[in-house]
Amino acid sequence: MDLKKVERVYTTYAGVYDQTFGRVFQQSREFAVRGLPIKPGDRILEVGVGTGEALPLYPRHCEILGIDLSPGMLKKAQARVREHRLDHVTLKLMDAGQMDLPDDAFDIVMAAYVVTAVPDYRKVVNEMIRVCRPGGRIVMLNHFSNGNKVIAAVEKMISPLCKHIGFRTDLSLNTVLEGTSLIVARKQKVNPLRFWHLVECVNQKNGHQPVG
Numbered sequence: 001m002d003l004k005k006v007e008r009v010y011t012t013y014a015g016v017y018d019q020t021f022g023r024v025f026q027q028s029r030e031f032a033v034r035g036l037p038i039k040p041g042d043r044i045l046e047v048g049v050g051t052g053e054a055l056p057l058y059p060r061h062c063e064i065l066g067i068d069l070s071p072g073m074l075k076k077a078q079a080r081v082r083e084h085r086l087d088h089v090t091l092k093l094m095d096a097g098q099m100d101l102p103d104d105a106f107d108i109v110m111a112a113y114v115v116t117a118v119p120d121y122r123k124v125v126n127e128m129i130r131v132c133r134p135g136g137r138i139v140m141l142n143h144f145s146n147g148n149k150v151i152a153a154v155e156k157m158i159s160p161l162c163k164h165i166g167f168r169t170d171l172s173l174n175t176v177l178e179g180t181s182l183i184v185a186r187k188q189k190v191n192p193l194r195f196w197h198l199v200e201c202v203n204q205k206n207g208h209q210p211v212g
């Protein structure tokens with residue numbers, strides 16, 4: 001899918017997203033956000049923030065920027081920000097593959113159900129690494145293709161179909177991380193059906209070594 005199509009698909013979903021994907025994945029969003037090592041004043045980037053389902057879950061002592069390509073999804077996120085009075089949240093329309101943001105600007109970069117929903121995951125991951133400070137955390141909540149050969153074959157088969165509805169199923173975590181500066185610090189299966197993964201990485205760019 002190209003950027004225009006992704007934007008169109010998600011703007012179409014915006015009206016029903018919270019009742020469908022929003023609800024189904026909320027437990028794992030909660031699990032992911034509550035487990036983050038967020039310190040007062042930390043700068044957090046939510047890539048592909050969607051309708052902002054995760055935004056009320058963050059502590060108010062951090063600063064959050066949420067970016068998304070779809071004006072329809074962002075409109076919903078803006079309504080949520082107003083409803084919950086989330087003064088520490090800013091939202092911007094932006095392509096995650098070409099972020100209009102400086103290097104090393106964030107302590108934590110979160111991408112929930114995004115890496116397999118973007119047209120070019122490599123561009124997006126590279127941008128996440130660029131804007132995250134050395135030693136910062138990059139967190140992905142996602143389905144990654146399974147090591148099991150039978151399941152992997154099914155995932156590959158249904159992936160072209162899934163692309164039409166906004167995501168792919170055939171991307172493995174190894175492929176996403178290959179050649180990057182990311183070191184996995186935590187990897188856990190999460191619901192629904194423990195079919196999804198929470199992957200927390202340390203951004204080791206510029207030779208930064210993780211502490212602790």
Ligand SMILES: C[S@@+](CC[C@H](N)C(=O)[O-])C[C@H]1O[C@@H](n2cnc3c(N)ncnc32)[C@H](O)[C@@H]1O
Nearest residue numbers: 010048049050068069070095096112113117118
């Ligand atoms: C499956 S939704 C996930 C939304 C949200 N993170 C959540 O947990 O519900 C994927 C989101 O990624 C956004 N997206 C896809 N490609 C993008 C890109 N290149 N730049 C920014 N956002 C993008 C879509 O518009 C959509 O809102």
